[in-house]
Structure formats: C-alpha cells, structure tokens
Amino acid sequence: MTTRGHCFCGRTRWEFEGAPTWSCYCHCDDCRRNCAAPIVAWLGVPVRRFRWLGAAPQTLESSKGVRRHFCATCGAPMGFEADHYPGGMHLYAGSLEKPETFTPEFHVNYESKLPWLQIDDDLPKYTDTMLHAPVSLRDYHTDDSA
Numbered sequence: 001m002t003t004r005g006h007c008f009c010g011r012t013r014w015e016f017e018g019a020p021t022w023s024c025y026c027h028c029d030d031c032r033r034n035c036a037a038p039i040v041a042w043l044g045v046p047v048r049r050f051r052w053l054g055a056a057p058q059t060l061e062s063s064k065g066v067r068r069h070f071c072a073t074c075g076a077p078m079g080f081e082a083d084h085y086p087g088g089m090h091l092y093a094g095s096l097e098k099p100e101t102f103t104p105e106f107h108v109n110y111e112s113k114l115p116w117l118q119i120d121d122d123l124p125k126y127t128d129t130m131l132h133a134p135v136s137l138r139d140y141h142t143d144d145s146a
C-alpha cells in the first residue's frame with residue numbers, strides 16, 4: 001500500500017509504503033506555532049519506507065538535532081525529523097492526499113491543550129511527548145514490515 005501527500009501548492013509531495021508506525025494529535029506549543037493551528041495531527045513512518053517527490057522541501061533546523069521540512073514555494077509544513085527519533089519521518093495528517101482516511105490513536109502533550117478546544121474522544125491522552133508515550137518505534141529500524 002502506498003500513501004501519498006502534498007503541500008498547499010502541490011509542488012512538494014511525498015509517499016510511503018505500508019502502514020504508519022503511529023498516528024496522534026499533538027497539543028504542544030511548538031507544533032501549534034509551526035502550523036499556526038490549535039492542534040496538529042501527526043503520523044510517524046520509517047524513513048526507509050518514505051521518499052520525497054516533486055520539489056525538494058526546504059529544511060529549518062529549529063533547534064539542535066531537530067529538522068523541520070516545509071515547501072519552498074508555499075511554506076506549508078511537510079515533515080519533521082529529529083535525532084531523538086532516529087529512523088523516523090513525522091508527517092502531517094493534513095498533508096495526506098486523503099486526510100479523511102487518517103485514524104488518530106492517542107494525544108500527546110495534552111497538558112498544553114488550549115482551554116477552548118473541545119475534545120470528546122476516548123483516545124489515550126498523554127501529558128508528555130511521544131518519547132514517553134507507550135508507542136513502539138521499533139518499526140523505524142526493522143525490515144520485516146512493508
């Protein structure tokens with residue numbers, strides 16, 4: 001199965017094979033400001049099953065070891081990589097070719113949720129980052145899934 005996504009203007013595109021490793025909402029201030037959105041829906045995929053298509057994105061090293069990719073033409077956020085998530089590419093559910101097919105599994109940084117944002121799902125809500133959510137990132141490093 002190939003999943004594809006693209007930016008606002010369509011010049012920067014990506015695709016990956018297989019299922020995402022995880023799918024979540026993040027409420028942290030960094031995601032919020034980077035996307036100018038009250039909440040950001042993310043999916044994580046192994047870099048080895050991911051590739052850029054179309055125009056190459058531009059990359060901002062927003063802090064040491066953190067690389068944020070965005071479309072060089074329209075500026076849309078397109079991807080996130082960090083030294084503390086080796087082997088993983090984090091993508092925005094809003095960039096999916098079919099965002100309606102996204103299935104969020106949990107929330108992270110829930111303690112930073114904006115008070116006016118109403119959330120009534122039954123998903124697990126973690127107060128801390130992905131690093132502390134009980135999600136296996138083993139998929140980033142193994143070759144047995146595709």
Ligand SMILES: [Zn+2]
Binds near residue numbers: 007008010074076
């Ligand atoms: Zn674009």
Ligand SMILES: [Zn+2]
Binds near residue numbers: 027028030031032109
């Ligand atoms: Zn975040």
